[in-house]
Amino acid sequence: MRILCPQCQAAYDVPERLIAGGRLLRCVKCRHEWREEAEAPPPPAPEPAPEPEPPRPVPPPIPAQHRAHQPIDPPRPSRRPGLALAAAWAASALALAGLATALLAYQAPITAAWPPAARLYVLLGKA
């Protein structure tokens, strides 16, 4: 900031941070001493209202001749929804049965490899 000596009007450029909170200054020309108070900081400016976002440009409509030529078929209703569901249930039951069969068929190696499995067979009454 620019500071003028009150006595001889000599001008000095002083960084504002050096006189923040007030500082005793002495003019090098006339030896006058005075206390310079930092200028009161300007009141905080109110936050500028956020500018509304500019509307995004809407992409131009696609000319009709560039659109996909194949009309989209509406999804066809499944003819037999019950059949697929029954097949899924059957497959699940088969998988479970296969797993149970394998557990029983390989009881000895399973128990040998993983001793806690013996408790499972005890629960199943197969021990």
Ligand SMILES: [Zn+2]
């Ligand atoms: Zn002076």
